[in-house]
Amino acid sequence: MQSTSHIGKQTKSRRKQLKITQSDLSEISGVSLRTIKAIEKGEANPTIDILNRILEPLGLILVTTERVKHE
Amino acid sequence: MQSTSHIGKQTKSRRKQLKITQSDLSEISGVSLRTIKAIEKGEANPTIDILNRILEPLGLILVTTERVKHE
DNA sequence: GAATAAAGTGCAATAAACTACACATTGTAC
């Protein structure tokens, strides 16, 4: 899944920036470690709720925006 | 769910802008009518995949961005 | 390089999303 793996990369890099482990993030967010690992690897199709819970402690949010026509 | 209902409102208003029905959007996106209704009503916790399939024909995309500290 | 921490992987059980279907309600055009 393209966009999912993209989001996975973003959360992983942001998490590392904040110097916290997957395990830390799991405890903070309340999302299972197994799921966090899957998402960061891009091998998941998470629900919005799960994603928001992970993004929140990372200071990130999910928004919809207009797709720019290819230029 | 706050963000889910927000996304629901956005898709609904965008869909109306484009003058297409929920049924049209269902056929175009391949997502069931029942699910589209639930999302627009904010009574759903869709997966990213489902959401992307709905947003795509509406010319919208899902992105993560930094949360702005409250001012 | 041994010991520990962190990250990755397979699998089975459970919870929840997705779907189709049937029907109700509301909106719109005539």
Add this chain to the structure above:
DNA sequence: GTACAATGTGTAGTTTATTGCACTTTATTC
């Protein structure tokens, strides 16, 4: 106000996400 279109709602079956657990592999620290 009838007819039709569009939207809303309940439910049951199916699919899939989520989770815990056990274990492996890779980093890190000493």
